[in-house]
Structure formats: C-alpha cells, structure tokens
Amino acid sequence: MDGPETGDAFGALLQAGLQDRAATGVIERDDGLVTPHAAAGYFTAVDEWPALERTACERASGRVLDLGSGAGRHALHLQKRGVDVVALDPSPGACAVARAQGVRDVREAGIEDVAKLGERFDTFLLLGNNLGLLGSREAAPRLLAGLAASAAPGARILGANLDPSGSPDADHAAYQQCNKDAGRLAGQLRLRVRYRRLADAWFDYLLCSPAELGELVAESPWQLAHVEEDGAGYLAELRMRDRSTT
C-alpha cells in the first residue's frame, strides 16, 4: 500500500466537521507523537473561546486580516459585529468551510503571501496560537516584514500563543531539548495534520514564550507593546515601530 496521500488534510477535516462535529484527525509531530485533533474546536461558540481570544476580537479595529482563519469562527464573529475583516487560510478546504459558515471575504493564502494581497490592514489577527505561524527564528523576520509591508499606519498584530516552557510532559521536554541542542527555539514544532488517508505537507509551528517573542521581533519593524497571560497561553500586541523617531 502507498501510505498517506499528500493533500489538504486540514481542509478535509474541517469539511468533515461541517457535517459532523465529531470528525477527528491527527496532528503528527516529526518525533512521531500523534495527538487526536477534533474538528469541533474550529466550530466553537464565542463563549467557549479562551477569554484572551474574546479580548483580541474586541480590540481588533479598522480593516482586519484574520491569519490562519480555519473554519472562520473569529472572522465571522467580527463580521457580525460590523468589523471589516478578511479571512486568510492556505487550505482550500478551510476557505470553503469559512465561506459556507458565512464569512464574506475569504482568501486562499498563507502568512508568507500577505504582501502579495496588495492591501493595507490595521489589525493582523493570529488567534488559536497562530503566532505559531511565525514558524521559526529564521522564518519569523521575513514574515514579520511581509506583514509590515501590508500595514496601515498605526497597525497592530494581535497574536495568541502558548509558552512551551515548563511543560511537565516528558515527550515535550525531550523534544524541546532536542531543538535547543540543534540551535532552534525550544518550541519550534514540525507538524502535519492527517485526516483519514490525507496528510498535509510538514510545516513549522513556533510556540514561544513572551520573552522569546520579544527577541524574535527585536530586529523587525514591530515591537512587543503588551502581553496578557492566562496560564501558559498569552495574547501579545505588537505595534509598528515609529520609524520617524528612530
């Protein structure tokens, strides 16, 4: 037999979830760790979200770009509140689901393609730990520059992430040590989503502490303006540096 088929596993999972909230795929890490991953999490109601995600949506202002929008739960919530929001996801299946859920402006693209949109945004929203889309110490500067190139004056990034340090899990601790030994940030995860026979391409997803995030953006057009923590989760606000005064 041929093994998994490379394709839009994440999108297929969300499309299955549209019909059956119990649909469950797998997140596979490159050390072989498999974790069941339920579609239901992408279809949660506002009152089920982490409090910091509600906070972020309240603060999103102007023209908003929701990066890694998934099934569109955050974009839909903002749209209903009258916010001018564009949902962005590289998964064709996820985009189809977000449209089916009622999100009006959905674009099929990843964070690396934001500059190609040729538009300006006031708020970049990276919820559901999607600051992780910054990927790695190497990828982050390029991606942050791309967001800056599409930033309206006074633009902000409102991004959620998980601080991976202090995990009591032995597998996670070993993975982080392996990363550190290789000179990577401890929480740089190499992952793929699998759903039934489909497997996404492997991608990097970066869990980092607020301090690591601060270092990561130090040389970028952004500065870490504010962090609110809730357990291991946090919401970071980044603002464009004022170039006129530096």
Place this chain on the structure above:
Amino acid sequence: MDGPETGDAFGALLQAGLQDRAATGVIERDDGLVTPHAAAGYFTAVDEWPALERTACERASGRVLDLGSGAGRHALHLQKRGVDVVALDPSPGACAVARAQGVRDVREAGIEDVAKLGERFDTFLLLGNNLGLLGSREAAPRLLAGLAASAAPGARILGANLDPSGSPDADHAAYQQCNKDAGRLAGQLRLRVRYRRLADAWFDYLLCSPAELGELVAESPWQLAHVEEDGAGYLAELRMRDRSTT
C-alpha cells in the same frame, strides 16, 4: 527528529485509559488511513457491548481462553460469573491493565503461542472482532491448527468479526480492491496502533465475511457450525471436526 518509537503502543494506550478514559490513540493502516482509537472502548460495561458479545459470553463454557483480551473486560465478566477463564494478550501493558482490573489469570502471549501454553481449553473466545487475529489466508491455517492442538474434546471457537464487503466508504473499497488485485482476501488489513510517540509493529488483521470464514477453515480441524449476524457484525461458532467419522 526520530519518528515514532517502536514499542507497546496498545498497552500504553490502555494504561493511559486506566487513569483517563478519554485517552485516545490512533489506528494507522498501511495505506496511510488514520483513525482515532479511544481507550474507552476497552473499558465498556456489559450493557454497552454488542448484543452478540453478551451472547458469546453466555455460551462460553468449560475452561475458556480469551484471546486478545485487551483490558480484560470479557475475561473479568466471565470470571465474575464463575467461569474458569484465562486472558491472553501479547501486549505487556494490556496484561498489566487486565490484572489491575482484577482478572486473575492473564498470560502475555499472542494467538500464535497458544499451543506453547501446554493446556487444553473448551472455549476459545475471540471477541471485539478478534477473529481478525487469524490475520490472513496464509496465517489462518497455522493459527487454527495451534488452537486445535490446545483444544479439549468438544471444544469450540466463539469469534466475532465484521463483514467488510459492501462498505460505502471509498477508501475502504479502494483498499479492498488493492488486496484482491494482490490475491489477498479483501479485508486483510495491515495495521498498527500508535499512542503518543509509540508505534506497535505492523500486524495483519483479517476482516472477512461468514462465507470467507467458511472457506478459510475448510482445510482446518475446525468447521463453521453456526453464524449469527447483526448488521455487518457477526458471531461465528466453530467446532472441532469429528475425526473419527471422516
């Protein structure tokens, strides 16, 4: 990173399930199909079982060998009813869990090692689709002979399985066609359990129709005496052929 670690994934899943019934692993098929696999199914109460499993337990008599006993739910049920039952599972973790659940006589061995036990049994119980442990058209005769070598006079096999034919699922249909093209029985599955970083060795698990089972045992010391169907599931009773009259 190193990918999954070969080990007792099934046992680790059941051991996790002992603490947390929500523990969930993955069954991976060699065509890449991944299916979440919950430990909870191994800890179900009698009234949650398929009716045919209760029927099988009522019919189990004499000294009983429960093959692929998992967390020991069937063995424990029989033991409580005063039946003389031995639970058999090749997974050290599963054996530990069955013992923790209160099963008194648990042996760490697979179906291929039954003859090595040097004991005689009146009933061989293969529930939870465990007729699938017959593996393949090639392996089944040897395994059936091994059971016969450990059979007391008048011994029976009470085995449950799933008829794979007529599955409406396109992936399953394609898998079965691939098997047929290669000369295998349609429902010969190559699987492994994964739990967190652990992956079991790949094993064959044979889903077959009652008719295929009849053909499979034709040249064996066993004959298919009785089949009860419930949807795609069925309970088969096999009896030792009476050699004196043939």
